């Protein structure tokens with residue numbers, strides 16, 4: 129089952145490699161990982177997506193929590209939450225027909241064209257991972273996908289719940 | 294503010310933290326620190342012969358005292374040589390700080406001479422690590438390292454020190470951090486009161502309870518409280534390999550060790566218990582045997598300072614996160630005064646049953662006229678040390694014989710590599726013990742294989758006049774490997790014998806010590822007498838023992854806790 133784990137940790141050198149180490153050392157897989165400093169620059173917020181059953185997820189959260197640099201860990205999938213992923217996708221636009229079809233899908237998915245070149249468009253789209261998959265799939269039916277890059281899921285709990293130091 | 298070099302700060306911080314001994318070996322990246330050590334007498338440096346030895350010495354020092362052991366090594370090979378020692382400490386939750394030299398900051402990442410990424414190499418086997426970037430940060434990094442190493446679930450911490458920041462020619466203001474706090478690190482010590490109530494209720498209702506004590510009870514200095522709890526509730530007590538001595542092995546309620554080579558009564562009582570109180574033990578695979586068949590009747594209460602240890606291998610019913618010391622105190626308060634006669638009566642049938650298992654006398658063995666049995670050697674050591682020595686052990690059959698035939702009445706007396714099972718641990722560990730307790734008897738129980746893994750430290754023993762007693766059970770084989778080959782590989786002894794064994798007596802003498810060889814059972818007692826009468830010098834006892842002896846009892850693979858072989862021909 130897909131799990132989204134959110135981690136608040138010190139923005140310190142080596143902290144990220146320790147988290148990744150917990151996963152590789154204990155044989156857990158990482159589907160995606162999204163990390164950056166928070167509004168408080170001394171802290172980093174990290175979102176990890178993984179596939180695991182309840183027992184494994186309990187171990188993962190405990191092992192991550194045990195790291196000295198980690199302040200808080202929560203399994204977002206436990207409760208109501210919002211999750212988003214961002215994708216940049218570059219597609220070939222060699223004919224007017226293709227351009228029109230791409231434009232139409234960009235509208236439908238509320239994506240944005242952020243770079244235009246003679247032969248291609250670069251499009252930005254945000255949403256759930258499913259939406260991103262669907263968008264890529266639709267585009268691939270009318271044109272060639274040249275390359276794509278995804279951020280991995282980042283998420284927050286709904287309502288008053290928050291990871292604060 | 295006082296001005297000093299980074300190197301002087303390292304030494305000064307150690308002094309201000311109360312560190313008395315550092316085990317180490319010099320090299321290019323730490324020459325500045327060694328120079329700073331030269332100029333003072335507060336911190337004594339013990340020069341080892343191999344950096345692995347330094348780590349095990351610091352480890353033995355820590356295990357026997359409860360204080361943090363300290364290691365100082367140079368970059369590259371010096372640092373990597375400590376990794377086995379660090380991993381050994383990590384697996385057994387032993388507080389240790391390793392100060393490693395590093396190439397100058399501006400050369401990090403250039404594959405400079407003797408550069409290794411020590412923080413990276415050690416990452417999976419440390420509790421935490423620091424790469425210090427500025428000289429002024431040295432005191433805080435080192436103080437934090439000691440704080441982390443010896444609080445919560447203890448463990449090793451690496452502090453990597455680039456050469457440029459310890460340069461003796463540059464001075465910086467020194468400030469000792471009086472108080473170390475970290476917002477991201479606050480171990481839970483007190484148990485949750487709701488869980489304590491639940492645990493007490495289960496314990497009081499139990500008809501067939503057992504207390505299962507591990508190394509966490511020793512780390513938390515909880516022996517007295519654990520004993521009080523066991524006595525108040527009249528509980529039978531079994532101990533892990535790491536917990537031996539936390540509850541006296543000669544106490545009437547002690548069932549001895551449990552697990553793979555545990556006693557019949559321990560494993561039987563565990564398997565049949567209706568309530569297991571685990572105090573600072575972690576249900577590892579050398580205890581549980583097949584987890585599917587583990588203790589089917591028991592309600593399990595698990596007390597551990599590390600939440601990640603709880604329900605890792607065995608799902609428990611009443612988890613309590615906290616230190617064994619605090620939680621046991623809370624349990625005693627919660628239980629309060631009870632009618633001890635009534636409690637005794639309630640457990641009468643249970644104790645009767647245990648007496649029956651004990652009656653099997655599973656540690657009984659047959660002595661022989663012409664060959665020494667390993668068990669009788671351990672019993673002889675027990676007799677000649679009045680059961681009051683610090684006993685360090687290597688890894689193999691001799692380790693299990695020591696654990697089974699030398700009952701420890703006090704905590705911190707049994708020093709062994711339980712989690713990692715590191716051959717070569719024994720001698721350096723016993724040296725750390727002897728440094729910490731100069732007046733005590735420090736014994737090593739070892740084998741002909743293990744002792745050769747760090748034998749170079751005999752030279753260090755001479756330099757520091759450590760009168761260690763080495764009891765080597767020489768079976769001319771890697772006995773434990775051979776035992777498994779007997780049992781599972783039709784006695785095909787693939788690389789488990791030792792050809793070209795050195796003359797250990799001459800070897801001991803070459804290093805400036807006393808060597809005694811014992812061949813015959815009749816000579817054993819007198820030789821031991823001689824060995825332990827020698828107060829000033831190291832004695833190496835090369836004791837020729839029966840090569841064919843196996844360690845029993847032994848759990849049968851894939852079985853329940855109490856599925857055991859009791860001898861080569863008998864099983865439960």
Ligand SMILES: Cc1ncc(C[n+]2csc(CCOP(=O)(O)OP(=O)(O)O)c2C)c(N)n1
Nearest residue numbers: 689690691714716740741742743771772773
């Ligand atoms: C460093 C290391 N290498 C290998 C092993 C695997 N091993 C476990 S016990 C053992 C044999 C130990 O032989 P010895 O020290 O002579 O003790 P004995 O079993 O004969 O008492 C070996 C090779 C180990 N535990 N540690």
